[in-house]
Amino acid sequence: MAKVNELVKIMPESLGCVIVAVDGNEGSMDALRWALDNLKLRSSTPDSTLSPGYFLILHVQSPPSIATGINPGAIPFGGPSDIEVPAFTAAIEAHQKRITEAILNYAMQICSEKKANVKTQVVIGDPKEKICEVVENLHADLLVMGSRAFGPIKRMFFGSVSNYCTKHAQCPVNIVKSKDTSSQA
Numbered sequence: 306m307a308k309v310n311e312l313v314k315i316m317p318e319s320l321g322c323v324i325v326a327v328d329g330n331e332g333s334m335d336a337l338r339w340a341l342d343n344l345k346l347r348s349s350t351p352d353s354t355l356s357p358g359y360f361l362i363l364h365v366q367s368p369p370s371i372a373t374g375i376n377p378g379a380i381p382f383g384g385p386s387d388i389e390v391p392a393f394t395a396a397i398e399a400h401q402k403r404i405t406e407a408i409l410n411y412a413m414q415i416c417s418e419k420k421a422n423v424k425t426q427v428v429i430g431d432p433k434e435k436i437c438e439v440v441e442n443l444h445a446d447l448l449v450m451g452s453r454a455f456g457p458i459k460r461m462f463f464g465s466v467s468n469y470c471t472k473h474a475q476c477p478v479n480i481v482k483s484k485d486t487s488s489q490a
Contacts, residue, residue, distance in 0.1 A: 320346050321358045322445045326436050326466075327412050328364065329404065332451030336481035337362065337412055340449045341419040358446075359422040362412045363439055364405055365432040369397040433469035440474045448478045 325340050327333040337360075346358025409425050416423045428435045440448050450467050471478045 320344060320446045321355065322361060322443050323358070323447045323449060324361045324363050324436070324440055324443070324445045325412075326363050326365070326432070326448065326450040326470075327408055328432070329408055330451060330453055332453055332481070332483040334412065334415060334451070335483050336449050336451035336479075337415055339481045340479075341416065341421055344447070344449075346422065357422055359424055360416070361439075361443065361445070362409065362416070362423060362425045363436060364408055364425070364427050365435045366401050366405055366427060366429045367432075368429055369394050369401070433466045433473075436466065436470055437473045437475070440470075440476055445474075445476045448474050448476055450478070450480060452480050452482045 323340060323344055323346065325333075325337045327337060340360060346360070347355060349355070349357040405427055409427070413423070413425070426439065428439060436448070436450075439445075448470060450470065452467050453465075467478075467480050471480070
């Protein structure tokens with residue numbers, strides 16, 4: 306992870322698009338605070354053709370089938386196996402929408418104190434793949450994300466989104482560790 310001074314030397318006031326990935330973890334909000342406090346975005350000048358820089362707060366929702374980790378099950382005895390239960394799916398989607406709104410509202414509350422140029426985006430899919438996809442599509446200058454500090458056992462089962470992004474994102478990645486990162490199994 307590059308230190309703040311190293312990042313500023315590499316990209317002084319030239320950052321156009323900084324993506325900050327947020328989820329329901331306080332570590333992601335620490336990453337947002339870090340970005341707002343330490344990064345200087347490109348400003349707009351009359352003689353510049355470049356637009357002013359902005360922070361993009363990115364939240365990735367899991368698809369309803371992944372979010373629940375359960376499947377209502379196939380209909381037995383040769384019945385159709387690809388039928389969704391509409392009420393079940395709608396309830397999960399409504400719940401995810403409420404979670405997303407709470408996460409983005411909290412993030413925007415943090416941003417309101419800093420008077421930064423901020424946009425938000427929500428995508429649905431696998432977080433590690435979708436984050437890298439948005440980075441590529443927007444030609445981001447920097448990706449900032451928190452670290453959940455999973456221990457080796459949890460990391461083996463859940464994987465590490467930040468680790469995947471450091472290897473696959475098409476821009477520099479800054480991982481911000483929370484102040485209370487205690488390794489847990």
